[in-house]
Amino acid sequence: MKCFLADDGATTELAGRLNSVLPDETSGWTLLLEGELGAGKSTFARALIQSMGHKGTVPSPTYTLVEPYHVAGRSIYHIDLYRIASEEELRYLGWGELEDGFRLVEWPDRAPSLAASADLRLRLSYAESGRNGQFDGLSARGCEVIERLAGATNINLQD
Numbered sequence: 001m002k003c004f005l006a007d008d009g010a011t012t013e014l015a016g017r018l019n020s021v022l023p024d025e026t027s028g029w030t031l032l033l034e035g036e037l038g039a040g041k042s043t044f045a046r047a048l049i050q051s052m053g054h055k056g057t058v059p060s061p062t063y064t065l066v067e068p069y070h071v072a073g074r075s076i077y078h079i080d081l082y083r084i085a086s087e088e089e090l091r092y093l094g095w096g097e098l099e100d101g102f103r104l105v106e107w108p109d110r111a112p113s114l115a116a117s118a119d120l121r122l123r124l125s126y127a128e129s130g131r132n133g134q135f136d137g138l139s140a141r142g143c144e145v146i147e148r149l150a151g152a153t154n155i156n157l158q159d
């Protein structure tokens with residue numbers, strides 16, 4: 001699913017729409033957030049975490065690598081792999097201990113093996129003063145969510 005996100009508000013709205021079509025049970029789900037610096041990965045993650053019910057700020061996990069949230073009976077892990085130099089370093093992050101939650105991963109290209117077990121991928125890229133977004137399902141359950149998202153979204157859809 002492709003969309004044009006004219007400003008931050010559109011990125012935030014897309015996150016809200018995703019929240020509205022996610023199942024109640026999201027433990028073990030992984031969403032990959034791809035795009036260069038400033039593409040809007042953290043903007044999207046912040047909006048999604050807040051629309052899942054978190055009140056308050058969503059600090060960048062650039063230095064902590066993982067910021068955990070426990071909200072409305074759900075665990076959410078906001079992960080930033082920017083500072084990871086190799087896939088082996090994932091073990092320092094305790095990836096195995098994050099299985100109970102919904103994992104939002106910025107810079108997933110640092111650990112290419114994650115894609116094989118991920119459910120959703122959002123690719124963001126610069127498009128004049130806005131952004132292009134491409135949302136894909138990477139698993140069967142992820143594809144179902146994208147179908148529902150496409151039905152629930154009217155943000156200047158292309159395709």
Ligand SMILES: Nc1ncnc2c1ncn2[C@@H]1O[C@H](COP(=O)(O)OP(=O)(O)O)[C@@H](O)[C@H]1O
Pocket residue numbers: 005006007008009010011035036037038039040041042043044106129130131
């Ligand atoms: N759809 C959009 N159009 C224009 N600007 C956006 C859009 N989404 C986010 N932004 C802005 O672009 C910047 C993105 O920063 P950030 O979300 O930290 O990016 P990243 O995490 O990808 O490095 C922020 O200043 C944000 O306000």
Ligand SMILES: [Mg+2]
Pocket residue numbers: 041042060106
């Ligand atoms: Mg970021």
